Amino acid sequence: MNLFSAINNALYTALDTDPRSYVFGEDVGFGGVFRCTVGLRDKFGRSRVFNTPLCEQGIVGFGIGLASMGNRAVAEIQFADYIYPAFDQIVNEAAKYRYRSGNMFNTGGLTIRAPYGAVGHGGHYHSQSPEAFFCHVPGIKVVIPRSPSQAKGLLLASIRDPNPVVFFEPKLLYRMAVEEVSEDDYTLPLSSAEVMREGSDITLVGWGAQLTIMEQACTEAAKDGISCELIDLRTLIPWDQELVEASVNKTGRLLVSHEAPVTGGFGAEIAAYITERCFLRLEAPIVRVCGLDTPFPLVFEPFYLPTKNKILDAIKAAVQF
Amino acid sequence: MKKGCMSSTMKLAASFPLTKSSRSLPSPLEFSTQSSGNNIESRIPWRAWTSVKNHHGKQQEHMRPPSGTVAAYSAQSEEQPQQQEEERTADEQKTKAREIVVEIPVDYDLHLLESAPSRSSVTNSEDLMSIYHEMSVIRRMEITADMLFKSQQIRGFCHLYDGQEAVCVGMEKALNFDDSVITAYRDHGIFIGRGGTIFEAFSELMGKRTGCANGKGGSMHLYKRENNFWGGWGIVGTSPPLGTGLAFAHKYLKKPNVVVAIYGDGAANQGQLYEAQNLAALWELPIIFLIENNHFGMGTAEWRASKKPAYYDRISYIPGVKADGMDVFAIKEAFQYCKEYCLGGKGPIMLEADTYRYHGHSMSDPGSTYRTRNEIQGIRRERDPIEHVRKIILQEEIATKEELKDLDKQIRREVEDAAAKAREAEQPRDDELFANIYKKDSGLIAYGCDRKKTHIQMP
Numbered sequence: 001m002n003l004f005s006a007i008n009n010a011l012y013t014a015l016d017t018d019p020r021s022y023v024f025g026e027d028v029g030f031g032g033v034f035r036c037t038v039g040l041r042d043k044f045g046r047s048r049v050f051n052t053p054l055c056e057q058g059i060v061g062f063g064i065g066l067a068s069m070g071n072r073a074v075a076e077i078q079f080a081d082y083i084y085p086a087f088d089q090i091v092n093e094a095a096k097y098r099y100r101s102g103n104m105f106n107t108g109g110l111t112i113r114a115p116y117g118a119v120g121h122g123g124h125y126h127s128q129s130p131e132a133f134f135c136h137v138p139g140i141k142v143v144i145p146r147s148p149s150q151a152k153g154l155l156l157a158s159i160r161d162p163n164p165v166v167f168f169e170p171k172l173l174y175r176m177a178v179e180e181v182s183e184d185d186y187t188l189p190l191s192s193a194e195v196m197r198e199g200s201d202i203t204l205v206g207w208g209a210q211l212t213i214m215e216q217a218c219t220e221a222a223k224d225g226i227s228c229e230l231i232d233l234r235t236l237i238p239w240d241q242e243l244v245e246a247s248v249n250k251t252g253r254l255l256v257s258h259e260a261p262v263t264g265g266f267g268a269e270i271a272a273y274i275t276e277r278c279f280l281r282l283e284a285p286i287v288r289v290c291g292l293d294t295p296f297p298l299v300f301e302p303f304y305l306p307t308k309n310k311i312l313d314a315i316k317a318a319v320q321f
Numbered sequence: 322m323k324k325g326c327m328s329s330t331m332k333l334a335a336s337f338p339l340t341k342s343s344r345s346l347p348s349p350l351e352f353s354t355q356s357s358g359n360n361i362e363s364r365i366p367w368r369a370w371t372s373v374k375n376h377h378g379k380q381q382e383h384m385r386p387p388s389g390t391v392a393a394y395s396a397q398s399e400e401q402p403q404q405q406e407e408e409r410t411a412d413e414q415k416t417k418a419r420e421i422v423v424e425i426p427v428d429y430d431l432h433l434l435e436s437a438p439s440r441s442s443v444t445n446s447e448d449l450m451s452i453y454h455e456m457s458v459i460r461r462m463e464i465t466a467d468m469l470f471k472s473q474q475i476r477g478f479c480h481l482y483d484g485q486e487a488v489c490v491g492m493e494k495a496l497n498f499d500d501s502v503i504t505a506y507r508d509h510g511i512f513i514g515r516g517g518t519i520f521e522a523f524s525e526l527m528g529k530r531t532g533c534a535n536g537k538g539g540s541m542h543l544y545k546r547e548n549n550f551w552g553g554w555g556i557v558g559t560s561p562p563l564g565t566g567l568a569f570a571h572k573y574l575k576k577p578n579v580v581v582a583i584y585g586d587g588a589a590n591q592g593q594l595y596e597a598q599n600l601a602a603l604w605e606l607p608i609i610f611l612i613e614n615n616h617f618g619m620g621t622a623e624w625r626a627s628k629k630p631a632y633y634d635r636i637s638y639i640p641g642v643k644a645d646g647m648d649v650f651a652i653k654e655a656f657q658y659c660k661e662y663c664l665g666g667k668g669p670i671m672l673e674a675d676t677y678r679y680h681g682h683s684m685s686d687p688g689s690t691y692r693t694r695n696e697i698q699g700i701r702r703e704r705d706p707i708e709h710v711r712k713i714i715l716q717e718e719i720a721t722k723e724e725l726k727d728l729d730k731q732i733r734r735e736v737e738d739a740a741a742k743a744r745e746a747e748q749p750r751d752d753e754l755f756a757n758i759y760k761k762d763s764g765l766i767a768y769g770c771d772r773k774k775t776h777i778q779m780p
Contacts, residue, residue, distance in 0.1 A: 030620070051621065053618075054558075055591055081556075085591070085593070124542075298536075299536055299537065
């Protein structure tokens with residue numbers, strides 16, 4: 001399956017197992033612009049899989065209301081770049097409902113899915129990575145899968161998690177990533193990072209589509225005798241601090257890479273935390289190889305993105321510090 | 322939903338004051354019951370179609386309005402030459418005599434308005450030819466952009482405007498370049514209407530340095546500051562609030578100008594519109610909210626997204642006009658009316674243009690999965706804006722068929738030359754990546770791979 005089929009399968013399973021779950025968003029009825037919701041309306045009916053008009057704030061607000069009544073609401077935002085009108089609802093309503101009502105109400109059943117990330121020709125408004133904005137909000141979870149099998153498990157876990165989750169799907173991988181995905185109903189644990197590749201010289205932390213690039217850099221670095229440990233964070237908040245800490249204590253070096261601009265990106269949080277915890281074990285400053293501090297460019301995309309060579313360059317610089 | 326639409330039409334048609342010329346038109350009521358059933362075609366506003374069908378059937382009757390009207394006009398226009406005959410050259414007399422009155426077949430729908438825009442538009446042969454030329458240029462540009470996109474010369478996104486040319490050309494006939502225009506992402510036609518050149522447009526589409534935004538914006542971000550074209554915005558629904566701000570500036574500076582904020586039927590359900598419209602009405606700002614209603618928001622038909630698929634009368638405190646967006650003269654008259662309204666200090670007004678786009682939403686949309694090819698071809702046959710003007714030109718014998726064909730060929734050559742020239746142009750320089758983020762730029766440094774050479778350094 002590729003990523004969109006895996007997501008489709010996960011949604012199918014979610015709708016199948018819980019009769020009080022709903023999928024809605026712009027154009028989800030016919031299958032969605034990325035085909036993630038194909039066939040759902042035919043199987044589960046128009047009352048459970050339905051289109052909304054073009055109003056992101058309305059979509060999320062509506063989802064919050066639906067979720068507070070104990071339903072599982074899976075809202076789709078067509079592109080993560082359009083999530084900003086809904087930002088107020090997510091930050092001020094969804095994230096804080098349980099807290100401010102003293103656990104009387106909650107929006108645990110809410111899951112917001114949005115495709116994010118560079119795709120080669122997206123330009124300013126079809127390529128953004130807004131995960132950092134949401135990582136600053138206690139009360140929600142941010143989950144990003146790296147592959148089809150991960151996506152299915154993580155999405156099912158997110159939908160069933162009793163907390164509101166913002167689930168970013170790397171749109172570059174929708175068709176490109178192909179993997180064997182089990183048809184069973186399985187979930188993967190949230191707030192648990194995964195070590196993709198063991199190593200002893202440097203730890204690399206990333207998420208989503210960026211991991212593919214990082215993996216290529218690791219393979220290249222291995223040719224120079226540098227053994228890299230690659231970690232997929234999977235859940236950005238609350239993130240698996242223990243695993244990353246243990247890994248950095250072992251290797252002594254850390255590199256974080258993401259497509260979002262470097263200043264204020266989530267890599268900054270990881271860097272700050274690891275510096276606090278592993279200061280005496282660090283052999284080199286923590287490196288962040290991220291997007292540049294510019295709006296996501298149209299023509300300059302290859303310059304903007306953290307490419308394999310930039311990562312490789314940074315690995316070598318860190319190891320030779 | 323369709324019923325609701327029809328009944329509101331019926332109500333308004335009854336209250337619309339009948340003028341001499343409209344009495345000779347068939348009543349829309351006769352045809353509104355024709356469309357029934359659940360197929361897609363029955364839900365398209367056939368009202369406009371059927372009136373135009375009749376219009377073309379009874380062409381002679383409509384193109385030459387009843388003698389009373391012509392006499393009134395020609396009496397006015399003949400007075401002046403009699404007074405200043407010695408001063409006028411023979412040519413001017415010829416053009417004066419060639420003043421043409423074009424009837425507008427589809428009547429306007431009104432909301433909270435006592436009067437309506439004019440049902441006939443005064444034009445002349447030069448005007449007609451320039452309208453034809455401009456619309457043909459835009460049409461040809463969009464077709465060329467289609468081909469360029471398919472051959473990957475244009476990357477990113479490309480939202481084409483063909484079919485909607487009457488809106489941007491008609492609008493510009495009523496405005497001047499001191500009025501401000503701001504629109505969403507389907508901005509190619511409006512850019513040309515605002516005085517942009519085809520070369521600049523193509524360069525921007527292809528991401529070249531010679532583009533209007535230095536190649537950094539692309540298809541959705543065409544701008545022209547000197548002609549007050551504020552762009553070109555990617556996010557749906559942003560143009561009205563921004564336009565409201567522009568209108569405030571116009572009013573504060575006591576300029577005799579309006580702002581036209583353009584959005585579509587898809588954007589009409591965004592919350593920020595209502596905020597902007599309330600602000601504009603509260604502070605009585607000179608803004609025309611133009612809704613380019615092409616009936617489909619990407620792939621969603623208007624009746625599936627909106628409870629009430631009429632946008633000019635959504636606000637109970639802002640008046641509105643709905644005009645036939647495929648008739649360049651209707652748009653021109655509607656805009657003249659709206660501009661007068663706004664400059665009279667009465668605040669904002671909504672103008673809904675009933676139009677249609679032939680292409681899909683963008684280049685990745687074939688445009689035929691949510692509407693039938695029959696429908697698209699039907700509208701091309703019956704309501705094509707360029708055909709409408711061409712028929713008038715041929716009828717008024719301003720040009721022959723062969724001359725128009727030659728003009729078309731010439732336009733095609735011009736547009737393709739501009740595209741070729743744009744292709745040869747340079748891409749933006751590398752340090753443009755960091756330029757114009759902030760006023761004094763951010764002092765960013767980017768190294769090359771080997772860290773030995775500083776690749777890009779800003780001061």
